[in-house]
Amino acid sequence: MVIYGTRPEAVKMAPLIRALEASEVLTPIVVSTGQHREMLDQVNKWFGITPDLDLGVFKAGQSLTELASRILDKLPEVLRDAQPDAVVVQGDTTTVAVGAIACFYHEIPVVHLEAGLRSGNLFSPFPEEANRRLAGQVTSLHLAPTTTSRDNLLREGIDPATIAVVGNTVIDALNWSAGESVEFEDERLAEASSAGRRMVLLTTHRRENWGEPMGDIGAAIAELARRYPETLFVFPAHKNPVVRDVLYPLLEGLENVVIVEPLDYPEFVHAQKWATLILTDSGGVQEEAPSFGKPVLVLRENTERPEAVVAGTVKLIGTDRQRIVDEAVRLLDDRAAYDAMSHAVNPYGDGNAAERSAAAIAQLLEVGERLPDFAG
């Protein structure tokens, strides 16, 4: 059984669902907690996935404890009815931590896809760092994306035999979608991209950025938009009103800022290809954008994804307004600084992570053999 609930989990689970469907020894049961609604449905639709079951736990604005208790309330019946041989969870959301604990209570082996990412700070990102550590404690098979994440698990005393380095399925998903020819539905985006207008892409949603830090991000983007009237600033706004309430007043009304609803996944991939520069606090975007050789300024104090920072295409800059402006100006004005950051690297995967993951799950269930690890 694969259990997932949010947009990024759907993107990264889709390749594994396909690999399990293609397997001769495994059959997937696809369960959505429905933690997200519109943003999840968008991704399911693109990848052609219809969950066998949807727990429908979405409730706008619910607290983390409310969300967790709704999942814990609804999942046991599904586990009892389906009796899966193993359950796969992906990443670090509330769906992951609570799903893993529910499976542990039901004595069902947990497989953790994208295991071993660590920022080293329990409270940042919040609650994701705790969610992935909690899931890791009750996991029977850790599918680590990189050798860095494997080493994090080894340092925590995890049995090496339970870890497979598989790469990140985000790259499998990207490879399927990056070649698609995509038209933006939004006319302003369609027109500007076909005209080759310079574009800066922004996404933000992290809980630790809510409030003042997000206000600083918005103020920085507004300042940049005024400074570069020829450049388009595109902000696909996360559905969360907590994000929108802060950013809309700062960005609305600026002629060269386009605020859009969350883009369909292939459109967002296309936007990353088009962008000159990306500012984000997203985890997935930090993994995708380096594939396109696009400089990424990460609006966070730390990252559990150091590989692209080491490779030089991603830079951690935090949320100080002046710092954001200075770093963006440097990249937009200084060709040498831009070129130094803009080389395509793919430290997160080679497009075969789902195949390796399915093989490792088959071995866990004693119906197959693992493939060699992803070397990175």
Ligand code: UD1
């Ligand atoms: C969640 C994950 C986060 C992940 C992010 C991906 C947790 C605690 N957080 O954060 O790790 O990076 O998803 O986007 O698991 N909303 C909608 N429609 C949607 C989705 C969200 O209206 O389709 C609004 C609702 O008001 C909801 C709010 O956004 O209450 C927050 O959603 P939630 O799932 O609690 O957290 P995210 O901030 O989306």
Ligand code: UDP
């Ligand atoms: N994404 C998307 N549409 C958008 C913004 C992002 O499809 O408008 C995709 C993006 O390509 C990546 C994923 O959503 O695969 C990242 O999700 P998000 O930033 O919400 O969560 P995180 O990765 O931070 O957990």
